[in-house]
Amino acid sequence: MTYAVTALDGLAFGLLLFTVAAGLSLIFGVLDILNLAHGSLYLAGAYCAYLFSDGSLAGLAAALAVGGLAGAAAGIVLAAVTRPLTRYGHLAHALATLGIAFLAADAFTTVFGGAPLPADPPDALAGSVRLGVHGYPVYRLAFIAVAAVIAIAVHLIITRTRAGALVRATVNDPAMAAATGVPTGLVQTAAVAGGAVLAVTGGVLGAPLLGPAPGVDTTVLVLSLIVVVIGGAGSIPGTLAGALLVGQVQTLGALAAPTTAPFTLCAVLLLVLTLRPRQAVRPI
Amino acid sequence: MTCTRAADTAPALPGKATHWWAASRLVVAAAVLAAIALPAVVDAYTVSIANTALVMAVLTISTHLLANVAGLPSLGQAAYLGVGAYTAALLGAASLTAGPLLLVAAAAAGAVASALTAPLLLRTRGTAFLMTTFAVAELARTTASLWADVTGGDDGRHAAPVALWSGGPLLAADGHVYLYLLSVFLLLAVAMAVLLRSRLADMVRGFADHEPRLQGLGYRSGGILLAWLTIAGAVAGLAGGMLAAAHQYVSPADLSLDVSALALLAAAIGIGSMRGAVAGAVLVVAVRDLVGVHTAGHALALLGLTFLAVAYQQPLRARLHTIRSRR
Numbered sequence: 001m002t003y004a005v006t007a008l009d010g011l012a013f014g015l016l017l018f019t020v021a022a023g024l025s026l027i028f029g030v031l032d033i034l035n036l037a038h039g040s041l042y043l044a045g046a047y048c049a050y051l052f053s054d055g056s057l058a059g060l061a062a063a064l065a066v067g068g069l070a071g072a073a074a075g076i077v078l079a080a081v082t083r084p085l086t087r088y089g090h091l092a093h094a095l096a097t098l099g100i101a102f103l104a105a106d107a108f109t110t111v112f113g114g115a116p117l118p119a120d121p122p123d124a125l126a127g128s129v130r131l132g133v134h135g136y137p138v139y140r141l142a143f144i145a146v147a148a149v150i151a152i153a154v155h156l157i158i159t160r161t162r163a164g165a166l167v168r169a170t171v172n173d174p175a176m177a178a179a180t181g182v183p184t185g186l187v188q189t190a191a192v193a194g195g196a197v198l199a200v201t202g203g204v205l206g207a208p209l210l211g212p213a214p215g216v217d218t219t220v221l222v223l224s225l226i227v228v229v230i231g232g233a234g235s236i237p238g239t240l241a242g243a244l245l246v247g248q249v250q251t252l253g254a255l256a257a258p259t260t261a262p263f264t265l266c267a268v269l270l271l272v273l274t275l276r277p278r279q280a281v282r283p284i
Numbered sequence: 285m286t287c288t289r290a291a292d293t294a295p296a297l298p299g300k301a302t303h304w305w306a307a308s309r310l311v312v313a314a315a316v317l318a319a320i321a322l323p324a325v326v327d328a329y330t331v332s333i334a335n336t337a338l339v340m341a342v343l344t345i346s347t348h349l350l351a352n353v354a355g356l357p358s359l360g361q362a363a364y365l366g367v368g369a370y371t372a373a374l375l376g377a378a379s380l381t382a383g384p385l386l387l388v389a390a391a392a393a394g395a396v397a398s399a400l401t402a403p404l405l406l407r408t409r410g411t412a413f414l415m416t417t418f419a420v421a422e423l424a425r426t427t428a429s430l431w432a433d434v435t436g437g438d439d440g441r442h443a444a445p446v447a448l449w450s451g452g453p454l455l456a457a458d459g460h461v462y463l464y465l466l467s468v469f470l471l472l473a474v475a476m477a478v479l480l481r482s483r484l485a486d487m488v489r490g491f492a493d494h495e496p497r498l499q500g501l502g503y504r505s506g507g508i509l510l511a512w513l514t515i516a517g518a519v520a521g522l523a524g525g526m527l528a529a530a531h532q533y534v535s536p537a538d539l540s541l542d543v544s545a546l547a548l549l550a551a552a553i554g555i556g557s558m559r560g561a562v563a564g565a566v567l568v569v570a571v572r573d574l575v576g577v578h579t580a581g582h583a584l585a586l587l588g589l590t591f592l593a594v595a596y597q598q599p600l601r602a603r604l605h606t607i608r609s610r611r
Contacts, residue, residue, distance in 0.1 A: 090414055099589065218541055
């Protein structure tokens with residue numbers, strides 16, 4: 001039973017990673033940019049949750065609204081900042097997004113200080129329910145439900161809607177898409193904004209699980225990158241599978257074998273890299 | 285990314301190019317003389333920062349070999365630096381005092397670690413390579429942080445002071461350690477200058493620019509790039525050995541993203557040349573450790589702006605070039 005409850009924790013953590021990593025994967029797929037400032041977007045969402053958490057559901061809704069708008073704005077800025085670098089390769093993109101991450105980290109520490117801050121769930125979701133002999137936080141169950149809805153929505157938007165078709169066309173062959181009248185620049189900006197909104201939303205909803213503190217940006221970025229590397233960059237179903245795997249490895253591994261848990265994640269990553277065919281990029 | 289740069293190969297052009305080449309040699313000679321004279325003219329604190337700059341310069345050379353020569357931007361060279369540093373610290377704890385021997389062991393450990401991970405990393409190119417090196421390096425950092433029996437965990441590990449030869453006097457003063465590290469750096473710089481003029485380097489540059497075409501001609505990139513990654517790993521391991529000698533302390537923070545990122549930044553500042561990369565490493569450490577302390581704790585923001593400035597140097601130069609050619 002303990003394992004089942006921990007697996008539930010792993011599911012929550014995995015879905016949290018999916019929400020962030022799906023954004024990373026989307027930005028990578030559409031612009032071929034590794035957004036190293038993605039962890040900063042999560043942290044921005046988490047600080048947003050801290051600022052607006054007043055114990056009411058309205059506070060959470062306000063945090064989501066403000067965070068969503070800020071995320072969309074950040075995504076538009078990110079797309080604009082990286083556009084002039086398109087012809088100058090991966091190194092220029094990596095340096096620019098790292099620069100933004102460093103500036104963001106400095107700004108967060110200046111405004112919020114160097115200590116971890118609390119971001120409590122709303123009172124309506126604060127208690128716990130009984131699962132057999134164990135108590136389980138209601139917020140985590142609610143989070144799992146909401147994150148599952150987000151995962152399904154992202155999948156449906158990409159595969160079933162016209163917007164998703166435009167994104168897929170832009171990913172697969174930007175030149176051909178542009179020739180057939182797709183406004184590729186607009187699609188790319190919208191996709192980056194969407195990816196940023198996903199990361200910030202992950203931060204707002206995930207704050208009670210992985211709260212705002214300096215360094216959380218790097219932690220989230222690293223775990224999302226591992227998820228994307230495992231799942232195959234640019235693939236949303238792959239990202240979901242990778243996120244759920246990493247979530248379970250991190251939580252079940254910590255329970256079953258606390259001393260070797262970090263090596264387990266290492267082993268999983270190396271195994272995936274060994275077994276997977278060359279070149280990690282797959283279309284969405 | 286274009287990888288063949290004039291500064292890595294001696295230009296044999298007449299006229300203006302020869303003047304430029306002579307001038308750049310003079311600048312390098314002046315820089316070397318200034319570096320040798322440094323401990324005599326500055327305080328101990330600046331010398332200790334110069335030690336850090338030398339370590340960063342060697343790590344940057346390792347990153348330069350990958351990012352600028354092979355077209356494989358790595359965000360994970362600090363992992364091999366860590367392997368080298370912990371190797372030197374562990375051997376030092378086992379009463380091995382001969383500094384050069386420790387450096388050779390550190391470089392060998394870096395090479396082995398890099399050779400083991402290279403086949404996995406080489407399954408990717410471009411952004412995926414960047415991503416994978418980063419993920420592997422972060423796992424190395426986590427391992428260093430949690431494998432407390434060997435690495436001392438987050439508390440880090442003390443590294444004993446070194447001597448020039450076994451049983452010789454220990455290099456205690458910062459100035460002596462600095463001159464020792466500077467000699468190692470100069471030897472490495474000469475070795476790298478030779479390496480970058482070799483056929484192996486030409487092949488690597490060829491794969492960076494036209495991998496499918498070379499493969500079509502029957503060349504196999506696997507073995508050549510594996511050798512190149514191993515050499516880069518050895519250089520990063522050497523940087524780790526130097527770090528253990530300079531700071532006499534190794535911790536998981538030495539393997540962090542920041543360290544790899546700064547090396548990548550320094551390599552990019554060099555715009556493809558090794559000496560530019562070294563100058564970039566000195567600049568980056570100066571910004572972080574000398575200028576940063578005067579900005580009321582905003583060294584991170586200063587570095588962030590440096591990252592952005594370096595990222596935009598190429599588009600800005602291209603724009604300036606267009607404006608000039610229109611006139």
